[in-house]
Amino acid sequence: xxxxxxxRHFLGRDIVRDVVLGMSDGLTVPFALAAxxxxxxxxxxxxxxxxxxxxxxxxxxxxxxxxxxxxxxxEHYESELRRERxxxxxxxxxxxxxxxxxxTGYGLLPCDxxxxxAALRQRPDAWxxxxxxxxxxxxxxxxxxxxxxxxxxxxxxxxxxxxxxSPYMVFARSGAALPLSVVTAIVALFGFGWVKGRFTxxxxxRSAAQTAVIGALAAAAAFGLAKVVA
Amino acid sequence: xxxxxxxRHFLGRDIVRDVVLGMSDGLTVPFALAAxxxxxxxxxxxxxxxxxxxxxxxxxxxxxxxxxxxxxxxEHYESELRRERxxxxxxxxxxxxxxxxxxTGYGLLPCDxxxxxAALRQRPDAWxxxxxxxxxxxxxxxxxxxxxxxxxxxxxxxxxxxxxxSPYMVFARSGAALPLSVVTAIVALFGFGWVKGRFTxxxxxRSAAQTAVIGALAAAAAFGLAKVVA
Numbered sequence: 001x002x003x004x005x006x007x008r009h010f011l012g013r014d015i016v017r018d019v020v021l022g023m024s025d026g027l028t029v030p031f032a033l034a035a036x037x038x039x040x041x042x043x044x045x046x047x048x049x050x051x052x053x054x055x056x057x058x059x060x061x062x063x064x065x066x067x068x069x070x071x072x073x074x075e076h077y078e079s080e081l082r083r084e085r086x087x088x089x090x091x092x093x094x095x096x097x098x099x100x101x102x103x104t105g106y107g108l109l110p111c112d113x114x115x116x117x118a119a120l121r122q123r124p125d126a127w128x129x130x131x132x133x134x135x136x137x138x139x140x141x142x143x144x145x146x147x148x149x150x151x152x153x154x155x156x157x158x159x160x161x162x163x164x165x166s167p168y169m170v171f172a173r174s175g176a177a178l179p180l181s182v183v184t185a186i187v188a189l190f191g192f193g194w195v196k197g198r199f200t201x202x203x204x205x206r207s208a209a210q211t212a213v214i215g216a217l218a219a220a221a222a223f224g225l226a227k228v229v230a
Numbered sequence: 231x232x233x234x235x236x237x238r239h240f241l242g243r244d245i246v247r248d249v250v251l252g253m254s255d256g257l258t259v260p261f262a263l264a265a266x267x268x269x270x271x272x273x274x275x276x277x278x279x280x281x282x283x284x285x286x287x288x289x290x291x292x293x294x295x296x297x298x299x300x301x302x303x304x305e306h307y308e309s310e311l312r313r314e315r316x317x318x319x320x321x322x323x324x325x326x327x328x329x330x331x332x333x334t335g336y337g338l339l340p341c342d343x344x345x346x347x348a349a350l351r352q353r354p355d356a357w358x359x360x361x362x363x364x365x366x367x368x369x370x371x372x373x374x375x376x377x378x379x380x381x382x383x384x385x386x387x388x389x390x391x392x393x394x395x396s397p398y399m400v401f402a403r404s405g406a407a408l409p410l411s412v413v414t415a416i417v418a419l420f421g422f423g424w425v426k427g428r429f430t431x432x433x434x435x436r437s438a439a440q441t442a443v444i445g446a447l448a449a450a451a452a453f454g455l456a457k458v459v460a
Contacts, residue, residue, distance in 0.1 A: 037280055040279045057449065060451055106357075115343075115344070118342070214294045
């Protein structure tokens, strides 16, 4: 076994993906919103009210969105599984032709694939699994994924959002809290990007820099826009 | 060809996915934030400043996040492609064993796969493509996807966010704008959920109801929390 197989079946990969999903936006959007409102000279109380509202709404929207996405994946898999089972049972000749087409797409001849097709026809269950993975490119989803995904995304969003909001809990004047919030957020985004790079296999320094730049851009744009609007 | 093949290779699927991604959050989070601030008796001007800041930040964070995700996918594909090319050239015996393992996992015997393996060994390029898809489960990413994805997500977020914000541009008192914003947002979420169900193959009414309920829950939670905090 080569190392990449370990990575492919890495048990925590779904959790890492959900933490990244929630925390990327959680560290960025509440921070930028707070910077925008502070730029528009709102009080820290208004910044906190808006920031906490945003964190609540974002955590619910992203969490439940993740739950629904996981459930849709699971239902899609089940419905395709039923269809493949029916087709393997009812029109095996058509299914056999589909297996052949999968391989002839790679320049193989039907005679190269004949023994494989014959062997699959002896094992209908394995044949169905084979079609799910190789014809349709679908992996069996984890049934427990829905709620765990929702909670992981929501908590990551909340954890990310509270970091740049905390200075506004200390200083009543939002202008005084803003510089500390900016520094805290950029450091947190940089650290998060670094760790994210470690888990996703990307270059760490580049991942860290990109994450920090996106956060800074979003905050600068919100700051500028709020100054114009307010 | 069966109808599902058409669906699998549906050209607009990436665009639909990006619109859904941007608009799901765009219709929900700015709406909920505005409801929270209106509940905390902020003026329509504060609601608009916060709402537009949030839309700007959210569009940038989600858009650039989508761009980076697409680029990471493309880089991951390229790096695995280089690795497979090297392995097929340098250690073909090991690669041959890996092809066999892919199939013996489905209860097939090495002798069933032998002609297929022999044919692949004659065609190194097809072999590499085969390993990418069947061993690693990777599809070749569209190189133009990055920026198009970023812009589609960002514009969908902005379009979604402006709908529930528009009443606050008409009424100076946020309490007067709130009911209209709630009705507009719920109708828009319901319609969006319906269309989303049509494109993703989910039951339309259920998709519409789920999308509207998530938005309503997020707004109610933000409203309640803002009342407590402010």
